[in-house]
Amino acid sequence: MASNLTTPFLPTTRREFLRQTGRGLGLLAFSRFAPAFLVNSTLASAPAAEKDRSILVIVQLAGGNDGLNTLVPFEDANYYRLRPTLGLAKNTVLPLDATLGLHPSCAALHGLFHDGQLAIVQNVGYPNPNRSHFRSSEIWETASGSNDFATTGWIGRYLDNACAGRPDADAHDPLAVHLNTLNGTPETFLSQRDHPTFGMLAGSGGRKDSEETRRLLEQVAVDAPADDTSEASYLRHTLMDALVTEKKVQSVLSDYRPSANYPVNPFAASLRSVAGLIASGLPTRVYFVTLNGFDTHVNQATQQANLLKTLSDGLAAFQKDLVAHRLADQVTTMTFSEFGRRPSENESHGTDHGTAAPLFVLGAQVKGGLHGTPPSLALARNEDVTYSTDFRSVYATMLERWLDAPSADILGGKFDRLPLFA
């Protein structure tokens, strides 16, 4: 390998930045547009890391998780009527109270429930439910009404709101990070203003691949005209900013020593990375992780069992890791899915697109237990459940009670808050 690829080119610290600039290492070429965190810290001392900031981790269960077989109403005859083959027998579910139990794959979450760290909000949805994956995901991610279109996501608007007027609003470290998402930045993060967000590039952009690409891209600033107002120069600037963040994230993650045994799968690996980034003290407030494959139209039983095990074991390892690093008080994790599934199973031992479903909220500060009310299952064939808790109530609670932000401004209206925090 050529030597210019083994020499670190981009600085990750102010000291490195100054040293390299002093050496005139081509960095002069872009020192005019050097990453804000480096420039700012050369002008004034960098703002101290907020040690006690609260962090939200959002886990997307993409495809539409079947709520009825996640939180099972094992005393309800209607459940077994609607689910003649998929219904889970009372003696296999993990009981939470006299009538409800978790899917047998959720043993780890069951333990967290009994430790008081897991809240389950029942029957969450919205009025006039849409059954398209695409559209219903959009509604959840933008927190819009079923018939409205929002061009920004609820976390994007939170960042707009939180950063308004802050002098370090353009600081360089990412305020929101997404991992393992299939299609780039989640709509949840789309904002009016430009905030530093960061994504671990999907697919083949594994660590080694993106490392190679990053090292090659670093060379685009070398030999670039020093004082140049061209579009190329503007693009180089923006790219260099992104590469500095990537490099920093990369080095944080390779140094991280988790204190829990994470299962070997991409979802758990993403959670491990989230724990590593949180432990590094980045100012990131929101993380977004996707677990895909919940669209179980055919032979649901095995698929959902595997997915819920991945979810449950991954979250439990993550929580254990946070506790061991004394970070658990800072972090709340919530799940969401674009919809639940039809109560009546279909002819292929699967379920079709439905409406409301339960979601999980996990964390040391969380008030564990069952929240909200279960759906009525006195339903005709192919009829859907009617939601009882609006998903924007969950968001409002997270914004007000956890992220300390004005939910009405961000959600475009007032929604009831839930007693999810002690």
Added chain:
Amino acid sequence: MTPLSLPPETAWQPLAAGDWNAEAARHLLRRAGWTAQPAEVARSLQDGLPATLDRLFPAEPDLFPPPALLTHFEAALPSYAQRLRAAAPEERRQLQREERERAQATLVNLTIRWLQFAAQPEHAAYAKWVLFLSDIYVVSFQKVYNPPMIYRHFDILGRNGLGPAPALTKAVSRSPAMILYLDLNQNQAKAPNENFAREMMELFVLGEGQYTEADIKEAARAFTGYRTRPAFDDFHFAAGQHDAGLKTVFGHTGNFTGDEVIDLAYGRPAAGAFLPHELVKFYLSDTMLPAPYLESLGAAWRTEGGYNLRWLAQRFFGSRLFFAPAFRADFIKSPVQYYLGLIQDLGLDVTPIPRFVVNPLRQMGQVLYQPPNVRGWLGGRNWVNSATLAARRSLAEALFTPIDEDTLNADEQIEIVAARTQGHDRFTVTDASLATLAALPPSALVDQLSRTLLAAPPTPAFRAALHDYLAGGGADPASRAHRLRRTIVTLLESPEYQLC
């Protein structure tokens, strides 16, 4: 960045035949269309510039045919209207909800079908031209909410896009989508609504400051009675709502109709320079040309060109100014161009799955049929910030990542199978598709990739890094293939590839 060495009087003269070379052809193809495919470059050189312009902007361009789902939606509109009338209130709401869901799905499908159409090299230039016109004659699905109307609006732009500009403006004034978008439906003799008349003058024909408020008030009266019936997607003129009285517009007085007011607007000298201004903004540069250049082209367009749009397109793209060095590789691609450019450059098919196509476009900042407001997209440098650049990079990565079909939702699997049966199955790059390139030695490889992919050559350090990286693959085929893939991804993520 103005080519001041070319004075305004001669800047728009045709490029000298001797200056027509491969670099010039690539510049033209990247700006007028999405990319410069080697076969297209070769053909353009063989044909010469005038014939190439005739081909890019032909007398009878291919139009985007209506997708089946749209036709189906449209055919069901009358029966939907009928059922709606007959329904009880609660049932009515349910019907409306279902109709909205169908409308959304139909629009997403329209987006994907249009991208598939526009990705064909023979459609690229005209599809982009229609997109340019739609950035002037803006409508948005968010307000119109009717996919057939949106389709029809673009079809109106397509059918009138290379004819006389006044005819285009008149056709647009009858576009049902425009009638809803700019509230012509609300415009009545007793209570004129000025929205359309104002935007016609400010955003379609003349530009700000070229009219008085009184001109707008009077012109609005001429457009009273323009109506559409959403369920039928048509134009009809409600004579009873029309104000047939005397109006005074631009100093002329008469019982003007809407069409006559449009003719009066084109009678103003400012109408000549307005569209050239929009052309520069959309196709040429973030830095506007000094007024004398716009006026010089505008005057020629009025007098010599008779306001013919084909004349204007060919004069603009064939001019000495368009090919001036200052305008080479110094313009940021739109998200649509970035996406379709990747599809063409990588020899791929548009993946018929919304979240693989519509979501990336949204993340990059451009949702087709939903511009941010009546002014359209800002374009140029506004396309790029940290988030949108990250979205571009992850799109490039995604096109090198095989789709794991087991994790697709059921409706997505159906789309994939349907596309495959039609022979469209190249959704991501495979090593097999890179075999020809893989045979080249590193130096030739970098040169070829730079030439075909980039508008500007890589800096020497970047080029050397790519070369050394490729050479480091040694003789092992797997390692070489890996490095070839990473090199291409790197180039597609580079600042240079964002430019055209």
